Amino acid sequence: MTEPRQHDVQCLGTRGLHRMAYVEWGDPANPRVLVCAHGLARQGRDFDTFAQAMSDRYRVVCPDVAGRGRSDWLSDPAGYQIPAYVADMVTLLARLDAEELHWVGTSMGGLIGLGLGSLPNSPVKKLVLNDVGPTIEPVALQRIGAYLGQPLRWASVDEAADYLLSISAGFGPHTREQWLALTRPMLRPDGDGFKLHYDPAIALPLRAVTPEQASAGAAMLWAGYDALRIPTLLLRGAASDLLSHTTAEAMTQRGPKAQLIEFAGVGHAPTLVAPDQISAVREFLLAP
Template sequence: MSAAVPPLAHPDLQPRLDFVTCASPAGLHRMAYWEWGDADNDRVLLCVHGLTRTGRDFDLLAQALRDDYRVVCPDVVGRGRSDWLADPAAYVVPQYVADMVTLIARLRPTRLDWVGTSMGGLIGLALAGMATASPALRPDRGSWGLGVAADVPLGRMVFNDVGPALDLDGLSRIGEYVGQDARFDSFTQAVDYVRTTSPGFGPHDAAGWVALTEHVFHEHDGQWVKHYDLRMAQPFSLQTPEAMAAGEALLWRAWDHLPVPSLILRGAQSDILSADTAQQMVTRNANARCVEFLGVGHAPTLRSNDQIQTIRQFLLADSC
């Protein structure tokens, strides 16, 4: 018999679930998003997860910031409660950016702050690069020129263990498991799998590993299976060195011109964001600073008090 998945400790702090319809070349799809805090708060914090994760990774961070923000945590298409794409070739950053633009238009914030873990950080950087390069950008306000209902003033951005240059060894490690069809007879076995394949998350107690598993596995036909489209591994594995180099150049250009205060979080043992790349990021952009967490690799899960408070203090620095 499968082990039950416990709810959050405080049922009154459960998020609201909603959906927004987005477009791809192959048609329409729905993107799910989890929402915390006052729905009328026009100060929005958009939290975007890593490659195989979901928006529920940010539960504890969202609870800590729900009084200050409308915290919105999407399940990127192909993950969690969101639809799967008809064409797996569209599981790439440009599609994710387009979906986020659609979501931002739905939310209509007057200020938008961003927390992005790994892939979520790349999406945010690509989006910021597009906005900065757009002739629709209004420099007098420092806003996103996204063609949405209203200009969205840039706020602050957090990049969780990611930067313009990614370590190839770490990418190879991720590529080994992202498309694996792991199936388990019990939820406990799924928890053990996540613990084994995610040592970079750092130390967590038993409840922490349950929380890190319950939204990335779900029960289907009596087995616990991954809660994402395994076909997303196809474009991930087909990237050429030339394409990666071109993408890196574009991301560095976006980073160099990013006009807002930015916080880089790095796991001290990260195999994705090297110490050298993190240092280059700080050197090349005067608006950035870096905080490193010991005993953690890729990526900090933003569940511990020190990680949450570091983000909270940074985001709310101009509110004090």
């Protein structure tokens, strides 16, 4: 596998500047840019397989959202929220200077794309929401909250891979080689072992959300979704516990009236490693 180019950009937060890292695939001069944004506890290298598959037609950019991967950890955990991530991405997009910008976002990365795409004069021209919508099922938040931010450490990559597999059944079937490729960027060396790549404090805003705040947040997200005026593709794992079939169907009827594709044998969330998942997104993005 060829290695991507590594870059970073300085973003402004509530307590000064922080560095957001990203990797880039394909021709650096290509004016067609595809940004791929990862889920809550993940990082940009999740998209390696998908990015390589798309790099013949796009300059593919995969950021590590603040607090994850190679990006800086924030001194104020209150910054680990969608509006702040949207602001960081605006800074990144200014750096990229794309003539045509498309967005693929998994879970949290989809909500960031929704926030960006719904802004007046947004540069986003096509949007792919991967297993996420304005209404997020509480059972999924409870499941994620149970493991997010735990102080874990492993003696080997294989041991870490087994643990990550145990909390990621929704990702669907992968070969051991595919799973190890998804696991290695999730780890940081820690003495003679490994720990997770992210700031444990990313869990704090999630744990602080009240039912009232969740309801208000969903209303804001639906308002943003209804404001979208761009072609939108919605992917759903048929067994997803985060994006219900009811919510997905509603998303096909309102706002941009998303095209819905469901993948059998997958929950939350498709990893865009399987050929059928890649081809579904590719066909949508490259259609006139």
